Amino acid sequence: MVLSIIKLFFIGFLGFFQTDQPTFKGGKEALDSFIASKTIYPSFSKNNCIQGTIYVSFQLNQNGEVFGAKVDKGLGVDLDQEALRLVRLTNNKWDVPTNHNIKSRIIIPVNFSLKNYDCDLRSQDEVNKAIELYKTRAALEKVVTNYYKNKEEGKAIDKNEAEIIQIKAELGFDDTFISNKIKEAKKMMRQGDKVGACQALNFIKNIGSNAAESLIAENCK
Structure with missing residues (x-):
């Protein structure tokens, strides 16, 4: 079983999904579900039990469109590309307040975890x-x-x-x-x-x- 867990951090803000911040349509649970349903665990990392968190940052325009997405901190493997792909898939799925500063960046840490792959046997x-x-x-x-x-x-x-x-x-x-x-x-x-x-x-x-x-x-x- 492949698990993908996602949280949001807004640079310059202290909390999640506060007033006047962009929010994923349906809230954090909907975002978690969306990411989990879209994840295609990359074959090399899956076959070699590579797991971990990839930090992706991006910006949103007033229409909720994702742009400027990039891997801020990755593992240097195919998980980086998958995390970036998943963030781009959230395009148009955000509610953006009218006073949102499109220059601000949002950081999403995407956690990739493998279960039932005997990864506990790998050092x-x-x-x-x-x-x-x-x-x-x-x-x-x-x-x-x-x-x-x-x-x-x-x-x-x-x-x-x-x-x-x-x-x-x-x-x-x-x-x-x-x-x-x-x-x-x-x-x-x-x-x-x-x-x-x-x-x-x-x-x-x-x-x-x-x-x-x-x-x-x-x-x-």
Whole structure:
């Protein structure tokens, strides 16, 4: 079971949901429920029992639209991107008072917790090593995606593709990985998260697969 717990802090204010502060429509319980229902626990962190709190800050305009969202404090793994995605999904779900200062920033700490994944058997040292491994993988992923972006533009050196294919194998970018990534993208699309879905689909494209071409053509142009 995946748990995602969320609280709100307003920079410059002392309490939660006070008068003249933006409030999530339905209140804090509704926000907690919304976040829990939308969370797609990232596969690397789930498989490696990486848990923790990601702090995301953002601003709201008078229409309750989220802008300027960024990770203020993260773990440097895929949980950071998911926390940011979840905050962006709250777009248009806020009641904003007329005297709200749109320059003020709201901080949401999103807590990711795994249950029934035998994570109590993992030592903190093992988790820390997994976090470092993720950072190494991210650098290799960039090598792969840069190659295929350059290839699409006719700038890649063909003789280097054998090395890129080897890196892809080391990263586990196989048919199962691609299939799971497409499922995640479709789930995001059902949630109304077109931006997140298209990012996932274009990632598939940028690792040299054409498996997402039709979905990209249909949804991401």
